[in-house]
Amino acid sequence: MTRRTILATALAAGLVGSLSLLAAPLPAFAQDKIKIGYAISKTGPNAGGANITQIPNYQLWFKELNDKGGLMIGGKRVPIEVVEYDDRSNSEEAVRAVERLITQDKVDLLLPPWGTGLNLAVGPVFNKHGYPQLTFSAVTDQAPALVKRWPNSFWFLGTSVQYIDALVELLSKQQKAGKINANVAMISVADGFGIDLSKAARDGLTKAGFKLAMDKSYPVGTQDMSPLISEAQRSGADTFIAFSYPPDTVAINDQAKVASFAPKVMFTGVGTGFPLFPQRFGANAEGIMSLGGWDPNNAGTAEYRKKHVAMHSRDPDYWGSQLGYVSLQMLEQAVERVGKIDRAAIVKELQTGTFDTVLGKFKLVDNMPPKGTYAYIGQWQNGFFTGVAPAGANMKEMVIPKPAWK
């Protein structure tokens, strides 16, 4: 017998053995684990925001689920498995990653990516496959129309108009009290967020009798704000509004401080409620306003904040983080009530059910939190980013004028 024959025989025997093993029937379980997947911007321009508002929430939720032994399905705990992809802040990558999560990884549940642009990009894929999309880092006036088109999509941060209405309401009250003039200086970043909000503000402010003494947009990535701050300073406006992103937000406030530009009302964009902001500005953060804001007396959000700090060694985003956590609590409760992975039933439960969350009893209306559920406008008061609008029981009074820079 030649060496080649011996090798061939051994190889064949091994192959038969392997095939026998493969053919053995595996024991069948109804559901032995639940796969949860998401694409998120770990790199690229969106990474800054995603790493403050979204990724920490996902990690906290996964840890809590694992500590409990998983999701309660049909009377017993089912462990979770997480699949994560980096979409590199690119909509094509995000769509591709979500498609792969659905068709190859066959995840049971999907969590949304970060930002308005990417959530709009992946919306059709979520919808086509019937996955609930609980978006909490997107603001778009298209939200009500999108809910009609994609009934499985939920828009926790709502529309631009709702924030502008709350802000205009605040400003009108102050103007009627004679504390500010009618002039407003406004700047906005030239992307979806800035365009949507500045358009809504243009309409809202004008209707309320305000005059835009300055209305300028600037490109994404601008970090030298001196020309814009100088112009705002010369405009004579008592109110300054910036719809900005984290690096610009810091640069705007930094330049305003250097220029001693302290308008009576100073409102800046995303990033004002990030932990970075009080770190950078300390006592100078006092009086600055932005989107979001929390109730300093809410025990639920205080407990959530404590857990967030314990796990991540830094505060959450005082705008979107609490709603992100609420959305995950709702998803968890919806899945457990339905008792199995039936995505259509989960969507239905999310649309109609009432949930126990850190923001109290929570019920969506037309797939969005109704007005009064959380603060739309916040202001740094005594070192806490406090909700001041829309008017309601949990809202504090706005501090005016903004203190001078120290």
Added chain:
Amino acid sequence: MFLEPLLTGITLGGMYALVAMGLTLQYGVARIMNLSYGEILVAAAFGVFWLFTAAGLNPLLGLAVVVPAALVISWLIYRILLLPLVRRAKTRDALEVDSILATFGLLFVVQGVMLVIFGGAYYSYSFLAIPVNVFGVTIAANRLLALAFAAVIGLGLYLGLTRTRAGTALRAVAVDPVSAQLVAIDVRSAAAIAFALGGGLVASGGVLVSMFLTFNANIGVVFTMKALIVVIMGGVGNMLGALVAGLILGLTETFVATWIDPGLTLAATYTIFLIILLVRPQGLFGRSGR
């Protein structure tokens, strides 16, 4: 009204020049198109941020730690990663292609390490954010400091390259590495020194701009692109060219943002770039190829 954008533009230009001068050494002398250049700047910013927040070390003293570290690391990068490419390159063009590919890979390595250590979140601290009155215009002290460093370093290196024997040797290597060997210049050693010096310069830029810019692990590319424009506009390998080109860029952006529209600053930047390349393809201070 004219003075404010003028002084603001000069300080912005100073920042661009400061950020770009290291690349003009790396590309002009060592002939390495370093695409991970911006990542080294961001790494330096993180280094000094960590020294400032964890150890309470003044960022200006942090320079004394971060810049030597960058010099050593850049020298090691050249000797270990890039020297094999230099040895095997048959032509200068082949070296450029290889160095672009190698440093493109290095970009992701450095970025990945920073993402693992610091994550993708934004970092920012404030140092010397003090208003200084200059001819009636208020400028932040930290931006003036960046401008001062740019001027001192630019002038110092220009004098060093033109008035010293070692500097002349470096320029000889830039002009013609083969001929330089004929007059006993150790070309590989000179190139490694130039590359390391470029790394040290970009680190000093990173330290200084971190005092007033917000940064995260992903913004290195922005700095590399800006530095490339400044280097090519100013003339490859010319320190004064980098300084002047940076100032032109800063002034252009500020004038356009002030008097036309902030949205057109990018268009203005590339328009200036195109005009200069059309009129003087070798750059403002460059020399025509022969």
